[in-house]
Amino acid sequence: MPAEKAFAVLVLEDGRSFVGVPLGADALGQGEVVFNTAMTGYQEVLTDPSYAGQMVCMTYPLQGNYGVRDADAESARPWARALIVRWACPAPSHHSSEASLDEYLRRWNVPAITEIDTRALTRHIRINGAQRAVLVHEPAAPTQARLDELVAAAKRVTPLAEQDLVAETSRTKQEEWLEPLPPELRTRRRSDGAGLLVAVVDYGVKTNILRSLRERGCRVVVMPHTATWADVQASGADGLVLSNGPGDPAVLDGPVELARAALGRIPMFGICLGHQIMGRAAGATTSRLPYGHHGANHPVKDADTGRVHITSQNHEFQVDAVSIPAGDFYVSQRNLNDSSVEGLGHRRLPAFSVQYHPEGCPGPQDNQHLYDRFIDMVRSGAPVAKVVAGMKEQPRPRKVLILGSGPIVIGQAAEFDYAGTQACKALR
Structure with missing residues (x-):
């Protein structure tokens, strides 16, 4: 067995470097570095397909203290290219833990680095924008010549916009989703969606989106990213969900055409990347945020209700507000930090979308009601504003x-x- 390497090195394309302690697998990590501000949920972050092509820096200093368990995964495997943490707990303490964070990363061949100044890295990204980078484990402290080699390697990393990450993360065939719900969801299962069949197009869908629909009694059929309007029609679905996923929506011509064809023919709900796809189908443009939104505490104001919700977010791109054509589509929600578009609604047709994750996981559950809103829209065929007006006001x-x-x-x-x-x- 080869000896454990003593150093881990993270090098950004602009030459900034961080030397720390190895964690996880001894493998090459390469991708774009993003930071996530959530205090918990590292396993959900690692397994969220939206992180494909990215290396994630967790800003909260302590990670791994409650271990990992397979039931908390958002997909069948980790998609993040690497993990960056200030300190990783070597001995987790939780009754349901099945492995330590280090063991989990090694099992899936994901490299990581610990004991670096994650605050400095986060600040660097906030000031300079998204950075391509490489992460390696080394037997000795890197020389300047070695650092120069790694800078050159970071500059060769393929940008997100030039990768077909949706095809990488999506299912390849249509299937009904029949996985059993975890015990905590089975006990609160509801029948709001009983008798409804919902088609979810998988652009990198999180498991808890599917669970949120099943929890409400819906049957769920999951389709690959290549699905067309003819495929949706053939499924007999009552409603359509455009899922989250990784990458740049500007290269997704097929999904945009599906959303355009489905508009007005079937009630439709877009989440994260699905929101951006719906925006482009409406005639809007999309653009990249300076360093993305990744975390579990983003405040969003809902124009339909006047309420502010704390949301879980994970996206690099946004729908450009000024590009939304005047007429039927309107901005239904905005981010209170930077005023970016967080939701779209249609004034006449049953279609709406949100940029954030209403299921949380990790993050707040403030917005689970959006799945109820979608089900009400499917049953009534009414536009979302009318559905909201008819929903029972929760007592304050x-x-x-x-x-x-x-x-x-x-x-x-x-x-x-x-x-x-x-x-x-x-x-x-």
Whole structure:
């Protein structure tokens, strides 16, 4: 057995380098570096097909403390090209853990680096934009000549826009999705979608999108990315979901044509990449964000309800607001951080889309109601604004009991309960 290598090296195309400690597999990692701000959910991030072609830096410093289990995966395998963390817990502690993060990465041949300044890396990407990079494990500290070699290798990495990542992550044949729901979903299963058949076009679909539909009683048929309107018609589906996925929507002519043909013929819901596909089908353009949205705490305002929701996001591209043709399509949701388009609705037809992930996983569950909105739209055939107007308003709480941590020392002022104090300020 070869000796373990002592150094891990991450080199960006602009020459910035980070030397740390190896984690995971001794393999070459190459792709575009993005950062994710979620505090948990590293396994869901690794297995989200939307991360195909990318190396993920987790900004929260501690990762791996609760291990991994196969039931939490968002697909059959990890799609991220590499993982970058400040510190990885070597001995996870959780009753359902099946392996450590290091063991999981080795099993799937995913390289990783730890014990580097992830704050500095994140700041560098925020200032300079997305970077192609390579990650290697080395037996000795890299010389300047070796770093120069790695910079050249990083510059040769194929950009996301030039890779057919959707074809890489999609299923190759149509199938009904019959995987059993996990116990926590079986106990809260509902019948809202009973009797409905929903076609989901797989551009890199997350498992929890399929679970969210099945949880509501829908039958789900999953189609490959090459599906056409004729395929959807032949399936007998009552509703159509355009899934999330990786890469640049500008190169997806087939999916855009499907969305254009389906509009007005079947109720349609686009998620993440599916939202961008719907935007292009509406006649809008798409463009790349400076460093993407990756995290579980992005505030979004819904114009149809006036409410603000915290969302889980993972995308590099956006629908350009100024390019949306005047008329039937309108911007239904916006990001409160940068005002980017987070949702589209159609004024006359049953079609809407969101840029974020309503199922969370990882992230907040604030937006699970969008699957209910879609089911109501399928049943009624009404445009989304009318569906929203007819949905039952959830009662707002009038009183809230906050159980804080209390004073550390008897007689200490309440402001030392930081979490409780912040909650009071927010509710006020």
